[in-house]
Amino acid sequence: MTPVRSLARAMLSGIFVVSGARNFVNPDRLVPAAKPITDRVAPLLQRVDPRLPTDTTALIRANSAIQVGAGLMLATGRLARPAALVLAGTLVPVTLAGHPFWRNDDPAQRQNNQIHFLKNLGLFGGLLLAATDTAGKPGLRWRAGHRIGHSRRSVSRAVRTARREARIAVRSATTARRLPG
Structure with a gap:
């Protein structure tokens, strides 16, 4: 203080x-x-x-x-x-x-x-x-909003990664079916 x-x-x-x-x-x-x-x-x-x-x-x-x-x-x-x-x-x-x-x-x-x-x-x-007065530190409202924003970004990232991995898996499976074997 x-x-x-x-x-x-x-x-x-x-x-x-x-x-x-x-x-x-x-x-x-x-x-x-x-x-x-x-x-x-x-x-x-x-x-x-x-x-x-x-x-x-x-x-x-x-x-x-x-x-x-x-x-x-x-x-x-x-x-x-x-x-x-x-x-x-x-x-x-x-x-x-x-x-x-x-x-x-x-x-x-x-x-x-x-x-x-x-x-x-x-x-x-x-x-x-x-x-x-938060004494210059972030208040609860800011912290909660920041945490929510961080969580949303993390979920967005996870969804993008899952989609990308699903596309790669589909391509791999399609390529595997086309190969003679």
Whole structure:
């Protein structure tokens, strides 16, 4: 990994590690803002697995723990692409719950939430870039396409060779029948 990529990943992940740790330790301050979102998500979680926690505090802690873990993975470059996708996924409910500027009547608070919403949107874009960054190596799509193309060429070659050998065999058999013997 290049120094620029290492630095950029560490910088991008910093906010997730720090805020994730802070929110894990003190989730109660986020409960009022998160409750409308968690109330919508709880029935879906119950359908997936009834053993999953659905209370707001537990969901905030789970999201925070995921952010810390995925943030550290992104910062260290270990499974960085999947970690970036996971972080992008955790950012969606955080942004919707924490910065609903469309609900604010106070212009100052509306502007503040809109700025934070746009900041999170920028982080989301950066995470998408990190999720697609192959560090200069061919991605899975290119590798699969290249492998398919290589396989097609190999099959084509095998078919041409088989045809050529069949023609030679037919000529040999025809020549053998014509010879007196």
